[in-house]
Amino acid sequence: DGGITQSPKYLFRKEGQNVTLSCEQNLNHDAMYWYRQDPGQGLRLIYYSQIVNDFQKGDIAEGYSVSREKKESFPLTVTSAQKNPTAFYLCATQGGANTEAFFGQGTRLTVV
């Protein structure tokens, strides 16, 4: 199913909790990305990684953290410092610069 798997599909978080969203790919792509999608806001870049053990902040990194210990995996942690975490989160990969980005099916996070 596209080679990118995000889990879970739906996630509920209580105030003050950290939660981790999973993203796994079997496309052998070096680059991986996390986007946040809010209604009317498009796709905003949170973090990205071009290679294992290295990652860069995107436009809205505050309150989020990532790791890239394996090429296949790029988990995103939404920390309690993120004041408005309710959103749809999309993970994506690219096989090279200026090539097609492939997206996972997304995780919808809701704070309760």
Next chain:
Amino acid sequence: GENVEQHPSTLSVQEGDSAVIKCTYSDSASNYFPWYKQELGKRPQLIIDIRSNVGEKKDQRIAVTLNKTAKHFSLHITETQPEDSAVYFCAASGYSTLTFGKGTMLLVSP
């Protein structure tokens, strides 16, 4: 960094009409311009892309045009069908990360 503006935010057409979505970008170094379609509740998927060495590209009912001098590019859908209803995103990049527009919700009425 790059800034991508997309218009309109919503577009309603009758089945069989044409639809045009326009984007502008700010970074003259950008040289890759993809368009993604996102159906309700699903992941975005690439429908067409264009590189800066090309002015126009067509794929059946879909075409994209690029004007590098004016820094704008457009998506054209002809003979629209109800299944074209979705949110469309443009994006731009120059050997770095993709910057997306805010999206256009296209509604095609039968």
